[in-house]
Amino acid sequence: MAVATKSEKIQRLAELTAVSETSTGASLWREAFRRLKSSKMAIVGAVIIVLFVLVAVVGPFLAPYSPSAQTWRNEVFPNQGKFVGARDGNWFGLDHLGRDLFSRMLVGARQTLLVGIVATLIGLVAGFLIGIVSGAAATLGGDTGRRVDSVIMRFIDMMLALPSLLLAVSIAAVMGQSLTTVMIAVGVVQVPVFARLLRGSMLAQGNADYVLAAQSLGVRKRRIVLSQILPNSLSPVIVQATLSLATAIIEAAALSYLGLGNPDPAIPEWGVMLAQAQRFFSYAPAMAVYPAVGIIITALGFTLLGEAMREALDPKLRG
Amino acid sequence: MSLLELDGVKVHFPIKKGVLFDRTVGHVYAVDGVSLKVEAGETYGLVGESGCGKTTLGRSVLRLVDITEGSVVLDGTDLAKLPGEEMRRFRRRLQMVFQDPLGSLNPRQNIESILSEGMIAHGIGKDQEERREKIKAILDKVGLPSNALARYPHEFSGGQRQRIGIARALVLEPDVIICDEPVSALDVSVQAQVINLLEELQEELGLTYLVIAHDLAVVRHISDTIGVMYLGSLVEEAPSDALYAEPKHPYTKALMSAVPVPDPEVEDKRERILLTGDLPSPANPPSGCRFHTRCPWAQAERCATERPQLRDIGGGHRVACHYAEDIASGKLSLNQGEVVPATREGVDDTPEQDAEAEDAPAKVPAQAEKVSEDEKPATAEKVSEDEKPATAEKVSEDEKPATAEKVSEDEKPATAEKVSEDEKPAAAEKVAEADEESEKAV
Secondary structure (H helix, E strand, O other): OOOOOHHHHHHHHHHHHOOOOOOOOOOHHHHHHHHHHOOHHHHHHHHHHHHHHHHHHHHHHHOOOOOOOOOOOOOOEHHHOEOOOOEOOEOOOEOOOOOEHHHHHHHHHHHHHHHHHHHHHHHHHHHHHHHHHHHHHHHHOHHHHHHHHHHHHHHHHHHHHOOHHHHHHHHHHHHOOOHHHHHHHHHHHHHHHHHHHHHHHHHHHHOOHHHHHHHHHOOOHHHHHHHHHHHHHHHHHHHHHHHHHHHHHHHHHHHHHOOOOOOOOOOOOHHHHHHHHHOOOOOOHHHHHHHHHHHHHHHHHHHHHHHHHHHHHOHHHOO | OOOEEEEEEEEEEEEEEOOOOOEEEEEEEEEEEEEEEEOOOOEEEEEOOOOOOHHHHHHHHOOOOOOOEEEEEEOOEEHHHOOHHHHHHHHHHEEEEOOOOOOOOOOOOOHHHHHHHHHHHOOOOOOHHHHHHHHHHHHHHOOOOHHHHHOOHHHOOHHHHHHHHHHHHHOOOOOEEEEEOOOOOOOHHHHHHHHHHHHHHHHHHOOEEEEEEOOHHHHHHHOOEEEEEEOOEEEEEEEHHHHHHOOOOHHHHHHHOOOOOOOHHHHHHOEEEEOOOOOOOOOOOOOOOOOOOOOOOOOOOOOOOOOOOOEEOOOOOEEOOOOHHHHHHOOOOOOOOEEEEOOHHHHHOOHHHHHHHHHOHHHOOHHHHHHHHHHHHHHHHHHHOOOHHHHHHHHHHHHOOHHHHHHHHHHOOOOHHHHHHHHOOHHHHHHHHHHHHHHHHO
8 A cells, every 4th residue: 555645644534534515603692593593483473572562662653542641530430330442443442441451551551561571680690790600619719719708599599488579579668669679679680580590500600621621721711601601501591581571571570469560550550450450340340351461462472582592592402 | 840840749739628618628639749840842651541541731831720738840840830920921831732622612713813812812813814814734734725714613524623723823833732632533534634633733843742631542652651540650661663672661551451452363363461459549549559458460569558650661761569570470360350361351241342452442423332331240240259359440340330431432433442441441441531520520
C-alpha cells in the first residue's frame, strides 16, 4: 500500500466522517422554534393568546358603550331579581347596575392581561435574580458559595412553606385593597417557584463537562455562568413563565373574588366582575358565565402554549 | 528539568455528613501521593482501573479539583500555590481534552463561539475577524472543514466532536495537553483516527501529552513513558516498551495478562493471573502496600505494614514493590490468586460469549457483552463451590447494585481491551467509582 502523506490522510478522515456539507448551523433555540411551529397545541394556544392580547389592546376603542355608565339602570332591579339578559344592542346583557356587559368584558380584558403579565414579571424577575445568585454560588463558589446558597434556599423554603393564597391574602391585607396589591401578591407567590427552578436547572448544568471544559480553558467565572450555564438552564424557566401567566390570571381573579382586588367598581376587571356576579348568580347566571369563560379560555391558551413549549424545548424529544 | 513535575500530589475529598452543620467524617483518598515527571515533547501515559484516581490526578494538574498536598510544577512555577486569577491565566499553557466529546461541548454555542471562548478569556486576537482566521487554521489542522464554524455540536459525528475538543485545546497554543480518556467514547475505527491525529499534532507542534486511559493498547501505542496507578498512587513507571516487555509490579503483571494476544497459537499457551477480592474503597485504603490485599505474591511481613515507595530498579523502571526483584527472579511463588491458561475461563464461565470474545474481540457487540455480564452471576454461583479461587471475584459482583454496573457499562463502547477487562474485576471497580462520586456529591 502506498504511503499517503499526512495531509492526504487528514483529508480522508475529514471526508469519511463529514456530515453533509449543505447543513447550515441550526441552534437548539431555532430547532425548538421549528418544533413549536409544527405543534397543533402551540398553534391553538398562540391563536387564543393573540386574540386575547388583541382584545386587550383595542377592546376599549371597540366597546360600543362606556363600561362605567349606568345607562339602563332603570331596567335592572337586583332587589326584585329582575335582570336583563342578552338582547339586541346589549349582546351579553346588562349587569346589576344597568351597565353593558359586553363593553365591560372588552375593557376588562386589558386589566386582566395586565395583572397576569405584571404579576408573572414580578415573580420572574425576583425569582430569576435569586435563582441565578444561588445557582452560581452553588456551582462555582466553592465552600463559601455553597453556604450562601443554602442560606438563600432556606429562606426560599420558608416562602414555599406558606400556602400561596394565604401569603397573597396577607400581603393584600397589609397593603390595602388595590389592583397593584393583587399583582404584587400574586407575583411574590411565584418568586420561590422561579428561584428554585432556575437554581435547580443551573445546578444540573454545573456538573456538565462543558462547564469543566470552560474552567480548564481559563474562562472567568462570571462568563461561565452567563454564557455557559445560564443559556442551558433557561428552558424550564421559560416554560414555567408561560404557564404562570395562566395561573396568575386565575389567582388574581381568586383574590378579586375574595374582595381584595380593585375597589373601584367603575374599572372593569374579569375577576372583579366574577366576584360581583356571584351575589346574583341564582337570578342572572349569565353575568358570571361571561367573565368566567373569558378567564378559562385565556388560561387555557397560556397553558397550551406552555405545554407545547415544554415539549419543544425538551432535548429528550429531539429527533 | 522536566516540563511538568508532580511531587507528592494528594487529593483527598472530605466525606461530609450533617443536617445543618457539615461535619467531616472521613476522606476519600482519590489521589494519595503521586510523583511523576513529564519531559517536554514526550507522552506520558497513565493507566489504571476505573476509580484508581487517574482522572482526578489529571484534573488536579489543571487545579480543576483542589490539591490537598504536594506540588505541580510546570516550567518552574508551582501551580498548586498560584492564586485564582494567576492560575486562570496559567491555564493557557495547560489544556485538557475530555472523555465525552458531546458532553464537553456547550450545546448552545456554535463551533466558532466554542473555539473563541478560550481566546477571549486570554485576550488572544484583537477582534473576531482575527480570531476567526486562527480558528480556521486550527480546524484545518485537525481535519475539519472550515464551514463547520457556524454549526452546532449536535450536528457532528463523535470523531468530529472529539476533533473540535482537540481544536479547542490547540487554539490556546498550550505546552501540555492532558487527554482524559480521549478515545474511550469513540468507535474503534474512529479511535485510531483520533490517536493518529494526536500523534501528528505532537510531531508538528512539539506538544507534551499526559494521556489518561484504561485502554492498554491505546496507551502503549501513544506513550513514551507509562505510569500504572492503583488506588490513588503509582505502582510502576517505566518506558513504554520496557513496561510491556517485562512488568515488574504484581498488579501490572495481572493487568497485562488480561490483554488477549491476536495470535491463536500464542493465545492458547498464554497464562493469565486472576486476582482475588475487590478493589478496596479509596475512603478506607489498606495499610502498608495498597495492593497487598489482592497481591498474589503478598508476604506476611512488610507488605501489610510498610508502604513501598517507588524505587528505580534500573533502566528508568520504577516500581513500588518491596519484592519486585524476588518476584522477577522467581524466588517468591504465588500464595493467593491463580495463574490459569488465558483460554480457560472461557470454558468456565460463559462458554459461548467468552470464547467469541477471545477469538474476535473487536467484533463483539456491546449487546453480547451485556448478556454475558448478566449471565455471569448465575453461572458463577453454581461453579463457585468447586472452583473457589477463579470465580471468587465474580460472586462478589453479585453484591453490587446491578444498575450502577449497567449504566457505566452503557457509556463505554465495546473495544477489544474492554472485553478482556470485563473478565477482570472491571465491573466492581466501576461501582467503586460510582460510590466515590456519590460520596463527593454528599
